[in-house]
Amino acid sequence: MSKTVQRWPLAFATMLALAAVAAGFLIGDDVVENWQLAARWTARVGAPIFLLTYSASSLVRLFPSSTTKALLRDRRWWGLGFAASHTIHLGALATYLMIGPESRTLASLIPGAVAYSMIYLMAATSNGYSMRRLGRNWKRLHSFGIHYIWLIYMAAYAGRILQPEKQVEGVIATTIFLAALGLRIAARKPRRVATA
Numbered sequence: 001m002s003k004t005v006q007r008w009p010l011a012f013a014t015m016l017a018l019a020a021v022a023a024g025f026l027i028g029d030d031v032v033e034n035w036q037l038a039a040r041w042t043a044r045v046g047a048p049i050f051l052l053t054y055s056a057s058s059l060v061r062l063f064p065s066s067t068t069k070a071l072l073r074d075r076r077w078w079g080l081g082f083a084a085s086h087t088i089h090l091g092a093l094a095t096y097l098m099i100g101p102e103s104r105t106l107a108s109l110i111p112g113a114v115a116y117s118m119i120y121l122m123a124a125t126s127n128g129y130s131m132r133r134l135g136r137n138w139k140r141l142h143s144f145g146i147h148y149i150w151l152i153y154m155a156a157y158a159g160r161i162l163q164p165e166k167q168v169e170g171v172i173a174t175t176i177f178l179a180a181l182g183l184r185i186a187a188r189k190p191r192r193v194a195t196a
């Protein structure tokens with residue numbers, strides 16, 4: 001398969017995030033709301049792209065088919081697509097925070113900043129050369145990073161369960177993210193027990 005065809009998830013995720021920004025501009029009543037909606041919806045379109053990347057290896061193990069195998073084959077490009085769409089989230093949220101009424105403490109930005117560091121570290125090492133150079137550390141980095149990003153999504157959505165006006169989306173999204181973790185646990189290879 002040609003590299004260009006394999007890269008389609010990157011183009012798809014970028015277009016989806018740009019469409020989310022455009023939708024924010026079409027629907028918001030003023031420039032602050034435009035950027036707030038753009039920040040909200042770029043995070044939202046990133047969620048399914050993230051979940052595909054997060055679940056690819058589990059899906060192929062539990063439900064092997066040509067579709068899940070194609071997903072696993074292109075997982076790198078789905079991951080890079082997530083990095084691209086979340087870069088657009090970063091642009092939208094930075095603009096919103098600069099022009100909007102919300103003020104955030106530096107401490108409240110730390111979990112998100114760490115998530116961005118993980119996203120870019122993972123994107124920069126999503127290639128054969130880095131895999132060979134980092135050896136076992138490559139797997140450690142990517143495994144920690146992807147679960148950390150999962151945790152940030154979970155924190156964002158689980159926090160809504162206690163807010164009556166956002167409870168439904170909180171429950172739905174939290175359930176989906178927990179189900180994705182459940183898939184990873186179900187697909188774990190049993191550890192070999194050493195025998196004497």
Ligand code: HEM
Binds near residue numbers: 096157
């Ligand atoms: C310092 C970094 C970050 C800041 C300051 C930030 C800020 C924001 C802002 C301003 C919104 C719109 C809130 C609203 O709807 O009024 C938002 C939405 C959101 N962000 Fe980010 N964000 C950051 C990083 C991240 C990361 C790394 C993730 C995920 C890995 C993430 C996930 C979300 C989610 C899930 C939403 C809600 C989307 C929805 O309404 O469905 N954010 N963020």
